[in-house]
Amino acid sequence: MHELALADGILQIVETAAVNPKTGFKRVKTVFIELGESACVEPDALLFCFDEMTRGSVAEGARLAITRTAGSAMRVKELEVVDNVDGENN
């Protein structure tokens, strides 16, 4: 179940970006990650843990978009974010 620790790692990256003055945002809609084929991670388990882990956070309800890559890297690539809670800017 170390997918839970990885989900927490992703959430920490998201939360850091949320309060960073350069990137700050209210909510994240999509988290794009790269997951190496030989990283010891089960994508389904990670998706499940991510949903659990993000409840009540800026990433609640966000989608985790996983791209499989060669090698063992696990990276958060980019975030699709919104600046207000409704996701509607005026």
Place this chain on the structure above:
Amino acid sequence: MCTVCGCSGETHSHAHDHSHGYRKPSGSKNLAASRLVQVEQDILGKNNAYAADNRQRFAAQGVLALNLVSSPGSGKTTLLVRTLDALKGEHPAAVIEGDQQTSNDAERIRATGVQAIQINTGKGCHLDAHRVGHAFEEISLPDGGFLFIENVGNLVCPAAFDLGEAHKVVILSVTEGEDKPLKYPDMFRAADLMLLNKCDLLPYLTFDVDKAIEYALQINPKLTIIRTSSTTGEGLNEWLEWLKTERTKLPA
């Protein structure tokens, strides 16, 4: 229209576990609010940074740190007790014990006179570099010592978490299946040494040693393999020699 990537998307699944290039949404009122933030960060970046710190501290003290990994019940702690007894008086050593609960293993180690710090991971399935770093702060190990980090008994998760060790040592006991290296390849790939333990029991088992070794080397051709028994002492000298050799390889 797909609300994620803007593709027209009638024909493909929207699970998006594949890449087809993100296109910034445009022209849709609903999506005008969203923007992309570049992140490019390693998910294990925090652990890896702590691991790098640990590695630096171990190197500064000339400590050879080993991460001992196996399934529960492989005889890690007993083998470690034998190892510490053999090193005693000659080489300083200390132990960090990882278990979900109890300090039973640390107590077994302390009975040998060696300092042991117990980390209880609670629900956690692995040790992480941050907790190991703090445990090491409590340890007074003279320069040039051995630090044995006995990870939580688990052949899966500890493979992914670097603790700053010089080597992962995987212990496989002959009371398990010989196909464990095939079933849990990540761990056998991550290790540099495999101790095939409890070899004194072989006469009573159908365990196929040659097959186990063949499977392990199939997963990791660079793996060094030593047959050991805490009961008879088989392989203990070879294991001690390996330890001493590896310590001489540490950067001066």
